[in-house]
Amino acid sequence: MTQSSKSRQRIQTRIPGLAVQPIGLKVNPKRHFDPGGVPAIQTHLAKRLCRLSVPDQVGTLREQLGGKGMFLQRMKDAGLNVPPFKCVTTQVVNALEQHPLNPRSLARYLPDIAYEPGAQASLAHIKEYLNTLSSSDVKRTGVLKGLAEFIASDDFYQQIKESEAAQQIRDLRHQLDKPSLSKPVIVRSSGINEDNYGDAQAGKYLSLVQEEDDVLRTCLKVTASGYHPEVCPAGVPQPMALIIQECIDCQYGGVIMSFKSFRDGTIGVEFTRGQPRGVVAGRSGNTPHRIDISDQEGPDSYQYFPGTISSHFVLRKSTNGYSETRIENADTHKDDVSHIVNDKMVSDIRKMVTTLESLLLCPVDAEFAINPEGVPFLLQVRPVTQLSGDMDFTMPMPKETIAIGAGVSEGFCTGSLWLARRPEADSMPDGAIVVADHIEDWMLEPEFLKRVGGFVIAKGGFNAHVAILMKQEQKTLMLAGDQFQAVSVQAGQQATLVCACFNDEPGAFIVAGDLSGKLASCRKLSSAVPDVSLAKAVPSRDDLSFPEGTFLEVASGFK
Known part of the structure; x- marks a missing residue:
């Protein structure tokens, strides 16, 4: 990735409705790793x-501690101020998955799976069964939902609470306590593919403060979040570690x-x-x-x-x-x-x-x-x-707009303005621009999100999980602030939502009618920043351990 001094100038964007x-x-800020001497890279951003x-x-840290655990350990080793934590390794979680289960206890959660008398049952066996199903088999979704519910249930807890793995988890929790003082802790997921280069999977799993007397119950709820169908695109849950961290x-x-x-x-x-x-x-x-x-x-x-x-x-x-x-x-x-x-x-x-x-x-x-x-x-x-990959148009922003806002996720789309109402979600027109006070959980359900063209919201941020998800899903998202009402009163109308740059200046707006043809004809192509809106960072390996004295510039890692 290269950035000229001109392209690194700060571009101020005011959020409508927020006093500055x-x-x-x-x-013209200069980073200590500013790649000023690196020649321009012609590779397509994507x-x-x-x-x-x-x-x-050998990248074993991620395999043992998961993505979150690996980076926490690296921060600790670098002397950064990280709250005390312990890692429940993937091996310990795997031991819970291997623990023998009473097949009868699974019946209410997995009604479509029948066990013969004397047959072995465990989460590991059920994961093997999932591997036998084709990617299009609808049974996968039912099994995954049932497993997630079972793992978080008292039925599973009662069967594994005396296991060696369960005791290891409790021992790790107690190691964070001080004499006569039990510290609050938060349990975080740490899948081996979580917090990865190229796919952060931000917000797809749970992090829970321990409310129960036994930290094992909290750990099981977090583990269960890794079994939900929407986080298992390959149909089988990924190996997971857990982080038990002092909660500040x-x-x-x-x-x-x-x-x-x-x-x-x-x-x-x-x-x-x-x-x-x-x-x-x-x-x-x-x-x-x-x-x-x-x-x-x-x-x-x-x-x-x-x-x-x-x-x-x-x-x-x-x-x-x-x-x-x-x-x-x-x-x-x-x-x-x-x-x-x-x-x-x-x-x-x-x-x-x-x-x-x-x-x-x-x-x-x-x-x-x-x-x-x-x-x-x-x-x-x-x-x-x-x-953002600098989607740029050789045209100024239109003078007549419904509203001007701040771009959170880059792109453009044309569709009907649809006021967000959960009971009416099934009747939303495909490609609609969803108009909502803020993003809610139901709007992020995969099947609904596929049908959305873009979002205009009154409240939100640029750094949250929602913003990361919208960029990865290539959904245009504009924060409208105090101009939100002007958009909501136009519900049902055809409109075009754009978050991009216009003659090198960032802008975000929504305008009546279909502006997609004009935008396509004014698309600016740059040899340094080609015709894409997003870019991914994918690592050559997971365990980033470098020889002492190696000097590496952050920006030069992108090629």
Whole structure:
């Protein structure tokens, strides 16, 4: 990936409906890994891979700890401030899957599978059965749904609670406790293909704070999320590890993205009060507070955008454990946190990002927390797998529009404006532009998402799981802010939604009628940035371990 000094200039985009409190911002930021001397690469963006010219080494970390566990271990080894954690390895989870089961207990969950008297039953045996089914066999979906329900049930727990693997899990949990003090913990999934280069699988699995007295129950619920049909495209659940991590009681929490696009290396930080959950998924109805940070140190190197926070999550003690409790904000405009945005906070974030990019050798997506004492923690990190590919048109933005917004996921589409109502989802016209206050779970169901042309929302962020998913699914997504009402009153009308660049300037709008023909004729093709909207980063291997003294530039990994 190459970026000229011109293309690396910061392009300011104001979110409609959000007041901007500028604290200055330098342009032409120079990253320490800026590839200024690297010749322009002509490879089509969709075919660019993250290949690193270092000797291959055996990649066992991901196989044992999963993607999330591997990166957590690497962050810890690099001296980054990571909350204490223990990893339930894939071998331990596999032992649970091998544990003999009473076939009768499976009947209510898997009615289509009949066991002969004396036959062996285990999750591993059922996974072998799934391998015998063709990819088009509808039985797969039923079996996977049944397995997910069974694994999270008390029926499964009672059968495996005394197993050696179950005791190992409890022992790992107890190792995080201090004398006379049991710390709150969160259990995170860590599939071997999760947080991968090329496919982050962001938000497809559960992370749960331990509410029950036995951490095993929480672990089983997280494991069950890996059996849902929508996360098993090949029809069989992938091997999974689990992370048991101390859960920080957060004063603030959120997500950091180290690049906006191939053109823009601005670091974007989105956060709310309380736990990161209010930002991470992107389905809480929040437009999070945002800080845009340039690469250069100094008091004029960042800009703060206050958000609209309708709710946040706090960590609270429950009967047997802890829970993340949702707190509704009565006045969304009084959640002012500008006082915490200062030079030290920005400098700390910039240093963390620099270290993380050097570890992963690509742009990064990191979840962070700040505890009540003001200490920042990194909770997890993954590669940024999709960056805008600079869809550019040799035309200005139209003067007559229904609304102007901020582009979250690049692209364009033409369709009917459809007000989101779950009971009417089956009657939505194919290719419709969904108009919603914010993204909800049901809108992300695979069959529904396939039929959608694009989304216009009133509230949301740029760093959340929803934004990542829309980029990977190539669904256009615009944040309309205070212009959302102008779109919603046009429901039923034909319109064109566009999030792209216009004569090298970013823009997002929705206009009445069909503009697709004009857009196609004005498509700008560049030798450096060809005709694609997205790019993937795929690794040459998983275990990124390099010889001491090896100097590698992040950007030069993309070829």
